Amino acid sequence: MALEDLFKVVKDRFKEDKKIERKTDSVEIPKDLLFKCPRCGTIAYREDFLKNKQVCSSCGYHARIGYRERLAMTADADSFVEFDAGMTSLNPIDFPGYEEKVAALREKCGMNEAVVTGTCRIRGYKTVIGIMDSNFMMASMGSVVGEKITRAFEYATKNKMPVILFTASGGARMQEGIVSLMQMAKTSGAIARHNEAGQLYVTVMTDPTTGGVTASFASLGDIIIAEPKVLIGFAGRRVIQDTIRQQLPDDFQSAEFMLENGFADMIVDRKNMRSVLAKILKMHNYIKADKIPGKDEAV
Amino acid sequence: MSNLSASERLAVIRTKGRPTVMDYIPAVFNNFLEMHGDRFYGDDAAIIGGIATLESIPVTVIGQVKGRNLEENKRTNFSMPHPEGYRKALRLAKQAEKFHRPVICLVDTPGAFCGVEAEKRGQGEAIAKNLMEFMTLRTPVISVVLGEGGSGGALALAVCDELAMLENALYSSISPRGFASILWKDASRESEAAELMRSTAEDLFKFGVCEKIISEPAGGAHNDPELMTANLSEYLTEAVPRLMKKNIDELLDERYEKFRKIGMFSE
Numbered sequence: 001m002a003l004e005d006l007f008k009v010v011k012d013r014f015k016e017d018k019k020i021e022r023k024t025d026s027v028e029i030p031k032d033l034l035f036k037c038p039r040c041g042t043i044a045y046r047e048d049f050l051k052n053k054q055v056c057s058s059c060g061y062h063a064r065i066g067y068r069e070r071l072a073m074t075a076d077a078d079s080f081v082e083f084d085a086g087m088t089s090l091n092p093i094d095f096p097g098y099e100e101k102v103a104a105l106r107e108k109c110g111m112n113e114a115v116v117t118g119t120c121r122i123r124g125y126k127t128v129i130g131i132m133d134s135n136f137m138m139a140s141m142g143s144v145v146g147e148k149i150t151r152a153f154e155y156a157t158k159n160k161m162p163v164i165l166f167t168a169s170g171g172a173r174m175q176e177g178i179v180s181l182m183q184m185a186k187t188s189g190a191i192a193r194h195n196e197a198g199q200l201y202v203t204v205m206t207d208p209t210t211g212g213v214t215a216s217f218a219s220l221g222d223i224i225i226a227e228p229k230v231l232i233g234f235a236g237r238r239v240i241q242d243t244i245r246q247q248l249p250d251d252f253q254s255a256e257f258m259l260e261n262g263f264a265d266m267i268v269d270r271k272n273m274r275s276v277l278a279k280i281l282k283m284h285n286y287i288k289a290d291k292i293p294g295k296d297e298a299v
Numbered sequence: 300m301s302n303l304s305a306s307e308r309l310a311v312i313r314t315k316g317r318p319t320v321m322d323y324i325p326a327v328f329n330n331f332l333e334m335h336g337d338r339f340y341g342d343d344a345a346i347i348g349g350i351a352t353l354e355s356i357p358v359t360v361i362g363q364v365k366g367r368n369l370e371e372n373k374r375t376n377f378s379m380p381h382p383e384g385y386r387k388a389l390r391l392a393k394q395a396e397k398f399h400r401p402v403i404c405l406v407d408t409p410g411a412f413c414g415v416e417a418e419k420r421g422q423g424e425a426i427a428k429n430l431m432e433f434m435t436l437r438t439p440v441i442s443v444v445l446g447e448g449g450s451g452g453a454l455a456l457a458v459c460d461e462l463a464m465l466e467n468a469l470y471s472s473i474s475p476r477g478f479a480s481i482l483w484k485d486a487s488r489e490s491e492a493a494e495l496m497r498s499t500a501e502d503l504f505k506f507g508v509c510e511k512i513i514s515e516p517a518g519g520a521h522n523d524p525e526l527m528t529a530n531l532s533e534y535l536t537e538a539v540p541r542l543m544k545k546n547i548d549e550l551l552d553e554r555y556e557k558f559r560k561i562g563m564f565s566e
Binding site for chain 1 (some may be wrong): 411413414415417418419420421422423424426427428430431432434435450451454455457458470471472473478481482495496497498502503506508554555558559561562563564565566
C-alpha cells in the first residue's frame with residue numbers, strides 16, 4: 001500500500017466537517033453565522049473569523065481560502081495578469097463521469113481548474129505567481145495543473161523572473177491515471193531549468209499540501225514557507241495509522257512538524273505573508289517594477 | 300504480445316517465483332559491486348545499488364528489491380523504500396554522472412513507504428529531489444519496470460531517457476487497491492479497478508510514458524527466467540550504447556520533452 005490514500009486525508013476531513021455540522025445542527029445555529037475550527041474546535045462568529053483573514057483566533061489554524069481571496073491579500077491591486085485562463089481537462093483514461101464532474105466544479109467554483117497562474121506585483125516587485133484552490137477537486141494535480149505550473153516556470157525562466165507558488169493539494173488526480181503521475185516529473189523538470197537559470201522559487205505551503213504535490217514541486221522551493229497549523233505530508237494519515245496501528249499525535253504532518261524536522265524554512269502568519277514575500281524578492285535583487293518604466297509592458 | 304487483461308497481469312506479477320532484481324542483477328550484469336548508504340542517515344535495503352559491467356561497459360545499477368520470501372521481504376520492507384533509499388539512489392546516480400556511467404534503474408515497488416519515520420525524514424522531499432535531479436543528470440538513464448510500478452515511489456527511479464516495461468508490468472499513479480477504495484469504497488474490487496486504470500505496458504506506450512515493451516515468456520517471467528533474462532539483456536545491450544552515442548545536451552532536451560509533452564487538455 002502506498003499513495004492510495006492521497007485523498008483519504010481529505011475525506012477524513014469531510015467526515016469531520018459532517019460531524020461538526022451535525023453538532024451545530026443539534027443546537028440549531030446557522031453555520032453561515034459561525035466558524036468551528038477543525039483543528040481545535042473553537043467556535044467563533046464567522047464575521048470575526050473573516051476579519052481575521054480566516055485564521056482561528058484560538059489556535060492560529062490558517063483555514064483554506066479560495067484563490068481570489070489569496071490573490072487579493074497577496075498581490076498589489078489590479079496587478080494580476082492571468083496565464084492560460086481557459087485551459088480545461090480532457091479525459092485521458094476515459095474515466096467514467098470525469099468530464100461531468102469537472103464541468104460541475106467549473107460551474108460551482110467559477111474557475112476552470114485547480115490552479116490559477118499569472119504575473120503580479122507584490123509591493124511593487126514583479127513575480128510569477130501560482131495559487132492552488134482546494135475547492136476545485138481538492139486541487140488534485142492532473143494535466144491542466146501540471147501544464148499551467150510548467151508553463152509558469154518556463155515563462156519565468158525565459159523572462160528571468162521569480163516564481164511564488166501557494167500549494168494546496170490532495171495529490172495526483174486519480175481520474176487521469178498515469179498522466180497525472182507524469183505531471184510530477186514534468187513540473188519538476190521545469191523547476192530544474194528555472195533553478196539552473198539562477199532564478200528564485202518560493203513555495204508557500206497551505207492547507208492541505210499532500211501526496212504527489214508534496215513529492216514534487218511543493219518540496220522544491222529555494223525557500224519553503226508554511227502557514228501555521230496546516231496539514232503537510234506525503235502519505236495519508238489513515239494509511240500510516242493502519243500501518244503502525246496506533247494513534248498519531250495531533251501535530252503529526254503539520255507545518256510545525258515540517259519545521260521541526262527540517263523540511264520548511266519558516267512558518268509565516270497570513271497577515272505578514274505579503275511583507276515577508278516582498279522582503280524575500282528584494283533580497284534576491286529583483287527590482288521594483290515601477291522603477292524600470294518601459295520594461296514593464298513585457299507581460 | 301500476450302492478450303492478458305490488466306487484472307490477469309496483476310496476478311502474474313504477484314506470482315511467487317517471478318524473478319526480482321536479485322535474480323536479474325547477477326544474470327544480466329558482471330562484476331556487480333554493491334554500494335551502501337545515503338551518507339546522511341542510513342542504508343535502505345529496499346533499494347540496492349552499485350556498479351557493474353554490461354558486456355564491457357561500466358554502468359550504475361539501482362533497483363527496488365522485492366523479497367522472494369517472507370524473510371527477504373522483512374529485510375527489504377516489501378520493496379517500499381524510505382527516504383534514505385531514494386537518497387542513496389540519487390547519490391549513486393550523481394556518482395555515475397561524475398564518471399560518465401549510464402544509469403539503469405530497475406523499478407519494482409508497490410510504492411514509497413507510508414510511515415511515521417518516512418514522513419519525519421521527508422519522503423515527499425526525497426522523491427521530489429530525485430525527480431528534479433534525474434531530469435538534469437548528465438548521463439544516460441534507462442528505467443525498466445519489472446513488475447509493479449507504484450506511484451511516486453516508482454517515478455522517483457523513472458525520470459529517464461527511455462522507459463521499458465516487462466510485458467506484464469503495471470505502472471500507475473495509485474495502486475489498484477487504492478483506486479478501488481476511493482472509487483467504490485471497497486479495496487477488494489482491485490481487479491475491476493486494474494481494468495479501468497489503463498496501466499498496462501501497451502496503455503503506457505500509447506500515452507508516451509513507455510518506449511519499449513520487453514516480451515515475457517508465455518504465461519509470465521516466472522515460467523522461464525532464463526528467457527526473461529535474455530530478453531532484458533538484449534534490450535539493455537542495445538539501448539545503453541545507443542544512448543551513450545548521443546550528445547548529452549540533446550539527450551537532456553529529449554528527456555525534458557519526453558515528459559513535457561505528456562498531458563491532455565483543451566484551451
